[in-house]
Amino acid sequence: MSGNPGAAASRLERRVLYVAIVASFMVFLxxxxxxxxLPAINRxxxxxxxxxxxxxxxxxxxxGGLILVAGSLSDQFGRVRVLQWGLGGFxxxxxxxxxxxxxxxxxLARGLQGVAGALLVPGxxxxxxxxxxxxxxxxxxGRWSAWTSGAIVAAPLLGGLSVDLLTWRLIFFLNVVPAAAVWPFLRKLRELDLPHSPDSRIDVAGALLAVVGLGGPxxxxISRGSLGWGSxxxxxxxxTGVLALTVFLxxxxxxxxxxxxLRLFAVRNFAWGNIATTAIYGAVSLGFFVLGLFLQQVAGLGATAAGLAMLPSTLILLLLSSRIGALAGRFGPRWFMTGGPLLCAAGFLLLLGVDVPLDYPDMVLPGLLVFGLGLAITVAPLTAAILGxxxxxxxxxxxxxxxxxxxxxxxxxxxxxxxxxGSAVTTPGLHxxxxxxxxxxxxGALASAVGIRNGPRGEPDGAARGTAG
Known part of the structure; x- marks a missing residue:
């Protein structure tokens, strides 16, 4: 460490931010x-x-089922240590x-990859x-949110380039590169880990119930389409899944x-922030999953062209998220978390005009630009409100x-x-x-408007205090 405490702190902060962004980016990507x-995999x-x-x-x-156990592991055995386990496994x-x-x-391999990914995010x-x-x-x-949320939107471009230039398998082999790049920095951060308690326990039963409770439904x-509800x-x-989730609670x-x-959900911003998260991230995952398939299988774009088509949202997110995060720190997250999802919704509604033959500048681009602005306004304040x-x-x-x-x-x-x-993506199905x-x-916007509260000087209500709402 340098003799200059300020320089040392700044260097430590840069290392932590780099490790946090790269590790989470890989998982979200x-x-x-x-x-x-997916079309190439299917072929x-x-x-x-x-x-x-x-x-x-x-x-x-x-x-999703094991990330909660990973959070406990992270707090009990050391965040950096668990990050190392996750990085090697991933x-x-x-x-x-x-x-x-x-x-x-x-x-099967994707399921195992998710297990390792669960170890990377909480820490x-x-x-x-x-x-x-x-x-x-x-x-x-704000910076972490920009890069990690950007991974969700930018991922199709990487997938498209891999498919068109070489093979879909490349998207998985490429993970070796950031893992190797971040490993030396992780080793230098081990000093941040506190000794773990020998009496600490891991909720194995809870983890098993969570996986069964999620996997069953x-x-x-997914099977209903080919088998019907009566099967x-x-x-x-x-x-079985509904019963497991009930027993889990x-x-x-x-x-x-x-x-x-469960006591954390007595904290107002934590509870309402997670309700907003459910609606917002469910929407983004569904929308981009179907849009990506539509652009290739119905509109006839190549994988790379489809990835480029969805890139504008990512660029806006990367450019604005850290600035929005700083503003939310000053003025509070509530109205950012309300206005942002409404803009995202408006962006998706603009996609109702998408048809075949596809006219990208008129049919797709305006919606993605509005959506990207809305997402940039949303993600950093949402994360800050919940963690605060x-x-x-x-x-x-x-x-x-x-x-x-x-x-x-x-x-x-x-x-x-x-x-x-329906059983296949179509234009009416996209709409x-x-x-x-x-x-x-x-x-998600309504949940934020109703539930989120700003504290003094714009801080999230109950920041770092865990006050109940």
Whole structure:
């Protein structure tokens, strides 16, 4: 460390922000990077829309189901240590995805990749909260939000380039590069880890109930299209999942070491922020999943062209998110979280004019520009409001819960894609999806307007104090 404390602190902050962004970017990128590769995967491995949905949802299922346990691991065993475990596992499972020889093997590898990804997200954001303070924290969260949320929108371009230039398998092999780049920095941050308690316990039962509770309904919704609601292969997993989720909530309320402390939902901004997250991230996942398939399978664009078509939203997000994060730190998140989703909804409603033959400048670009502006206004204030509502020592589990909510929302929304579009994506199916997406975004805006409160000087109500609402 330098003899200059200010320079040392600045260097530490830069390292933490770099590690947090790269680790989370990889996880969020792989949640949607396959979207524009799905047609190519289907051509090579077969399986139709059902396999396409599972290639996305197997990852989101294990990621969303286990990210809460990872938050507990992060707080108990050290955020940097758990990040190292996750980075090694994510690299190995990414290679396994790239070597998949069938639809089933790819789905299995994606599930394992989600397990490793769950270890990366909570600790990365918790590191930012523990190292950055005051206005610098809002700015850092804004930058983290811009890059990680941008991954969701930018991923199709990377997927498209991989498909058109070489092979869809490249999108998984490429994860080795950022993993190798961030590993040396992780080793230098081990000093930030506190010794873990030998009495700490992990909520294994809660994790198993969460995975079964999420997996059952998702399997039912995806299988319904080919089997029908009357099939035991549909209603039995659905009933099992609902029962498991019910038992999960009872278990979390009674166990002494819950992976999802329900008391956090007594904090107003935390509870309402997660309701808004459910609607907003479910909408974004559903909308871009179907739009990516439409641009290729109906409009006839190549994978790279389709990725470029969705790039404007990402550029706006990257340019504005950190600035919006700083503004939200001054004025509070409430109206940013209200106006942003409304703009996103307006952007998607503009896509109701999309038809074939496709006229991109008139039919698609205006909607994506409005959506990108809305998303930039939304993401950093949303993250800051939720993390600002919990005590600093619970930042890991607070981040884990919010990220789990976001991934689970995407998981469930995509599982409904077949119910909305039919067995194959069509122009009417896209229009129906656009309407549902806009409706979900409006719900997110209303939840923010009703539930989110600003504290003194614009801070989120209950920031770092955990006051109940």
């Amino acid at each position: 792989d949640g949607s990077v396959v979207n524009l590769a 090579e491995l077969g399986g139709g829309l059902v396999v396409q949905q599972w290639v996305v949802d197997a990852y989101l299922l294990t990621l 690299t190995a499972t990414s290679v396994l995805c790239g070597l998949a020889w069938s639809g089933e093997s790819l789905i 990365s954001l918790a590191l930012i909260v523990s190292v950055f303070k005051g206005a610098a924290q809002s700015l850092a969260i 998702v399997y039912a919704f 035991p292969q549909v209603w039995l997993p659905l009933a 009872v278990h979390e309320a009674r166990t002494p070491a819950p992976m999802m402390p 509502a919990v005590a600093a020592e619970e930042a890991g589990i607070g981040s884990a819960i919010n990220n789990a909510v976001a991934r689970i929302a995407g998981l469930v929304a995509i599982s409904f894609a077949g119910l909305i579009t 129906a999806t656009v309407a549902v997406t806009a409706a979900l975004l409006i719900v």
